[in-house]
Amino acid sequence: MSDNERQKILLVDDTPANLKILGQCLRDRYEVSVATSGAQALHMIWDRQTPDLILLDIVMPEMDGYEVCRRLKENPLSRDIPIIFVTALSEAGEETKGLELGAVDYVTKPFSPSIIRARVKNHLDYKRAQGELQRQNHMLQAYARMREDMERISRHDLRTPLNVVINLPQMLLEDDELELDEETRGCLDTILRAGYRMLSMIDMSLDLVKMEQGTYDLKPIAVDLVGVVRKVVADLRTHAAANEVQLVTHWPGAPLAELFITGEELLCYSMTANLVKNAIEASPRGSAVTLSFLPDPTHCLSIHNLGVIPAAARPVFFEKYSTYGKEGGTGLGTYSARLIARTMKGDMGFETSDEKGTEIVIRLPRFVPAAGLVP
Incomplete structure (x- = not known):
């Protein structure tokens, strides 16, 4: 590593012998500077290029290491510099006080050069990793802002x-x-x-x-789900024909003229259209996609096709950007559909097997006239 790339360490101790020993331990790997008092250390840190790490003695005249640490942590220019206390004090309370002030480590005199080098390396590696993660986080935030x-x-x-x-x-x-x-x-x-x-x-x-x-302002009204399904089927019939797939609507009993749920019509349309379009593209040629209105008060619609969701895709079927074997797929169709359902206080799930194909069941709140909504 060149001198320009070497990490910088500041040694702060009022005893020249300690500075000499520490310097001998570290100068072969790092750029080392020294300060013989707390005041000198603060002046060096705030008026010059800040070090990457500080080895700080506690017992010093005029300004002890605790006070130096406190001032460094109060200043935005120096609060992120890791500080290792080096001292002859060994009381547990003294160590706790230093750590509470913001020090990252604590070594006692007399110390082993190998321990000093290991502690310094570990904390510098950790700081460098933190800096890289922070840099990547800033880049991701910038990319997100640019995308928006x-x-x-x-x-x-x-x-x-x-x-x-x-x-x-x-x-x-x-x-x-x-x-x-x-x-x-x-x-x-x-x-x-x-x-x-x-x-x-x-x-x-x-x-x-x-x-x-979580900031979408839902304005729920009574939405005729039968009418929404009819629009979806009409709009996607050409797409279904191009894939040699039939679109079929099914009622468990007599056909319903209307089925009101509570939500927003555009959201219902987008949710249903996404799921039907996916079902068409996943269906074998010559088969059908069946949209069934359900009598269960907690369920309102199911969408069935004979395609099978791959085993690897099932745990992440509703996750964002999850797509398997679909050329040009974005992985947003099922994700946005479930997001819409949950926004309208509902949800959805699926069952898939080689014998039965795939069925997605949508749950949405049924319209309740007493709620004051007019169909």
């Missing part, structure tokens, strides 16, 4: 062209002077609905961050 800024900018920049995607077909559809045939109107309506879905996705990305932080 980029996401915020992206959401803003996406809204500008999206205004055209939404407003232009809407203007054309509302223009009575245009004689649009049904096929053209259908195409414009498809563009319009796709634009609104994209706008909802942009808004949802910000909402998911708030859900993770």
Whole structure:
């Protein structure tokens, strides 16, 4: 290690013989400086480059080691410097006092050079590791801030062209002077609905961050889950057909006209759409994804497909960024779905096997008229 890279140690002792012995123990590995009083040590530390570690005698005239340690720990410039007390005192109370003031270690005179070197090395290695962890933590925080800024900018920049995607077909559809045939109107309506879905996705990305932080302001209303499922099935039917998968809705008894739960419609749609889309992509070709409304008051919907979740993926199925064997997968679909369910005071779980495939069961609070919510 070069002189510029060598770690710096300050020895503080009013006895020249002790300074000489300590210096001989450490100079071959470290850059060593000395101070013969507490006042001199403070002046050196605060007016020059701070050392990486201090070996500090306790019994010194005018200002003892305890007072030096106290002042160092009170000053932001020096509070993080590790201090090892070196003293002839051996009372347990003295050692406790030094540690309570912020010292990291305590060695007594007469001392062994090998022990001094080992203690110094251990504490310097620990400090260096702490510094590296702190540096990495600062980098991660900077990356997180940069990611949030980029996401915020992206959401803003996406809204500008999206205004055209939404407003232009809407203007054309509302223009009575245009004689649009049904096929053209259908195409414009498809563009319009796709634009609104994209706008909802942009808004949802910000909402998911708030859900993770526990700051999302839930505004629950009575939501017709049957209506939400119908929208999801209609919007994903083309995707299902491309994967040669059927979408089937199932009622345990007579078909329900409506099933009200307490939540937010956009959240319900996003949660259900994510799970159905995943089920479509996990299904064998020629099979079906079945959405079943459940009569159990604590459960409301299940989504079943014949695909099987790999054993390695099951413990982390709902974890963030967890994805197995899915090309282009982000690992956010099931994670965001469960996060949404929990935000709406519900939850979800799954069962999977080679014999039965995979079923995800969603639990959401049923609508209670007495709660003052109007369907």
